[in-house]
Amino acid sequence: MDLEAVKKYLEKKGETSSLVDGLPARFLEPLIMNALRVDLIEPGRVVCSMKIPPRLLNAGNSLHGGATAALVDVVGSAAIPSVGYSVSSTGVSVEINVSYLDAAYAHEEIEIEARALRVGKAIAVISVEFRKKKTGKIFAQGRHTKFLPTASKL
Amino acid sequence: MDLEAVKKYLEKKGETSSLVDGLPARFLEPLIMNALRVDLIEPGRVVCSMKIPPRLLNAGNSLHGGATAALVDVVGSAAIPSVGYSVSSTGVSVEINVSYLDAAYAHEEIEIEARALRVGKAIAVISVEFRKKKTGKIFAQGRHTKFLPTASKL
Amino acid sequence: MDLEAVKKYLEKKGETSSLVDGLPARFLEPLIMNALRVDLIEPGRVVCSMKIPPRLLNAGNSLHGGATAALVDVVGSAAIPSVGYSVSSTGVSVEINVSYLDAAYAHEEIEIEARALRVGKAIAVISVEFRKKKTGKIFAQGRHTKFLPTASKL
Amino acid sequence: MDLEAVKKYLEKKGETSSLVDGLPARFLEPLIMNALRVDLIEPGRVVCSMKIPPRLLNAGNSLHGGATAALVDVVGSAAIPSVGYSVSSTGVSVEINVSYLDAAYAHEEIEIEARALRVGKAIAVISVEFRKKKTGKIFAQGRHTKFLPTASKL
Numbered sequence: 001m002d003l004e005a006v007k008k009y010l011e012k013k014g015e016t017s018s019l020v021d022g023l024p025a026r027f028l029e030p031l032i033m034n035a036l037r038v039d040l041i042e043p044g045r046v047v048c049s050m051k052i053p054p055r056l057l058n059a060g061n062s063l064h065g066g067a068t069a070a071l072v073d074v075v076g077s078a079a080i081p082s083v084g085y086s087v088s089s090t091g092v093s094v095e096i097n098v099s100y101l102d103a104a105y106a107h108e109e110i111e112i113e114a115r116a117l118r119v120g121k122a123i124a125v126i127s128v129e130f131r132k133k134k135t136g137k138i139f140a141q142g143r144h145t146k147f148l149p150t151a152s153k154l
Numbered sequence: 155m156d157l158e159a160v161k162k163y164l165e166k167k168g169e170t171s172s173l174v175d176g177l178p179a180r181f182l183e184p185l186i187m188n189a190l191r192v193d194l195i196e197p198g199r200v201v202c203s204m205k206i207p208p209r210l211l212n213a214g215n216s217l218h219g220g221a222t223a224a225l226v227d228v229v230g231s232a233a234i235p236s237v238g239y240s241v242s243s244t245g246v247s248v249e250i251n252v253s254y255l256d257a258a259y260a261h262e263e264i265e266i267e268a269r270a271l272r273v274g275k276a277i278a279v280i281s282v283e284f285r286k287k288k289t290g291k292i293f294a295q296g297r298h299t300k301f302l303p304t305a306s307k308l
Numbered sequence: 309m310d311l312e313a314v315k316k317y318l319e320k321k322g323e324t325s326s327l328v329d330g331l332p333a334r335f336l337e338p339l340i341m342n343a344l345r346v347d348l349i350e351p352g353r354v355v356c357s358m359k360i361p362p363r364l365l366n367a368g369n370s371l372h373g374g375a376t377a378a379l380v381d382v383v384g385s386a387a388i389p390s391v392g393y394s395v396s397s398t399g400v401s402v403e404i405n406v407s408y409l410d411a412a413y414a415h416e417e418i419e420i421e422a423r424a425l426r427v428g429k430a431i432a433v434i435s436v437e438f439r440k441k442k443t444g445k446i447f448a449q450g451r452h453t454k455f456l457p458t459a460s461k462l
Numbered sequence: 463m464d465l466e467a468v469k470k471y472l473e474k475k476g477e478t479s480s481l482v483d484g485l486p487a488r489f490l491e492p493l494i495m496n497a498l499r500v501d502l503i504e505p506g507r508v509v510c511s512m513k514i515p516p517r518l519l520n521a522g523n524s525l526h527g528g529a530t531a532a533l534v535d536v537v538g539s540a541a542i543p544s545v546g547y548s549v550s551s552t553g554v555s556v557e558i559n560v561s562y563l564d565a566a567y568a569h570e571e572i573e574i575e576a577r578a579l580r581v582g583k584a585i586a587v588i589s590v591e592f593r594k595k596k597t598g599k600i601f602a603q604g605r606h607t608k609f610l611p612t613a614s615k616l
Contacts, residue, residue, distance in 0.1 A: 378528025
């Protein structure tokens, strides 16, 4: 049992540390979204593409599970204005879940499809599916539940 | 319905775009972990602290839901070597889920506690709780399920 | 705050109590499955129909959330032998999650579709969607993750 | 691939079929709750006990995953009136998730603890933990998210 190694891993500060400390506010979204392209938007459905950038890899050189979860949040949220809500009020996250089915590697072209299962007066639920573009194979599936507080005031 | 605004939001490339493109590989972990401090490690339990850095905020100026999910992944994984597995083999994510209970703002001190509910031969399940240090109030709770492939070979 | 009422609700034993105590072993499956009809089975996909029986309603007279979750378990599990595993070894549940999108009422015809997202050597993940037959509207969506211990021995 | 066996399993109607068809409305709750005893109720926390009855077993002779999920629903809901809401309005389920950590067998004494993580104006989230009484070991953990529509009217 090597508790010291766990501590070192969690607190590791490499050469990137000074770079990280200098980053602007709200940097997580540019980090994960900079490579996103929108292929299709229609009411209740958003499809994006991305060529997996090396900056989003994990130690196993595949798309980081945390990046996948963050993309469920961001792309899932975009499905709400697609059914008529203002882009500035996509609600508050209540729950996100993701199943990881397979690894996706650097430079692979992937497709992220968000589909609104329900956008009600107060609750929206969006399914988000990650596929490899070459084979169509699903490699992750998530769901995003949001509370729409401003909508409930209308 | 303003589909163009949705597209613009998803593909927005601000002044940070060139900065993002120049980032090194595997940058998500330094981004979310650079502010982490380990308070306690014992078998099956890891407690970390973090002063929420502005770079991890969302548009509402609270901790980004994607950052919370990524922290469930990273801190949850650290609970596996704490029960005796090698730090280099914390398994493969099968599922992550997070409930968002409250907002946490920039510079708030938070505590992240990962507790192994089960670390079996093939499956590990870890609960990850996010609390505000000042009040002890839970503001997010997640669960992380991992498959331990190397363990199953033993 | 009426803690006594909560206790009474949880321990309520009505006229059905003696009936319940006399039930045979493993009665949950007949209770929820007796009305199921199989419409289609193909590799990785199972579609069933059910006319919601009054015995599965909740106090609001719609399909009980616990019944929906139990159906995710049972119908989801059936998608595993559909890709070639023995019916007698559909693995062990690791995780079930369900989003409830709308109410479905007694005598409504519903369709339950289980689709294997992945059936690997050790882990299977199945998506289970509940639709109203009349409108095609999704009223619940779940995911079921199973560990396939016998398969991993092969 | 034995699709016929899958169909037979899903549509199996044994000797219990006529018994099932004659059951009264809303029978799922008595089925899973009849053995429940309330050990403790305090604001935001409900602890129940149950000796696992054979009627709730699965084919592997352990507590059915569907029964566990249904208990997350029912016992989790009871934590909402414990913080002051009327027993008659515990809201509408938005999401239930359960991690299955270990098997629990017939006649084992178990403890089910529901803890309200948040009961807000519109959203309640409850954590539900299943432990074996003899050892204190957690064998399942779930979360239940509910929408409180009547509360939002106040």
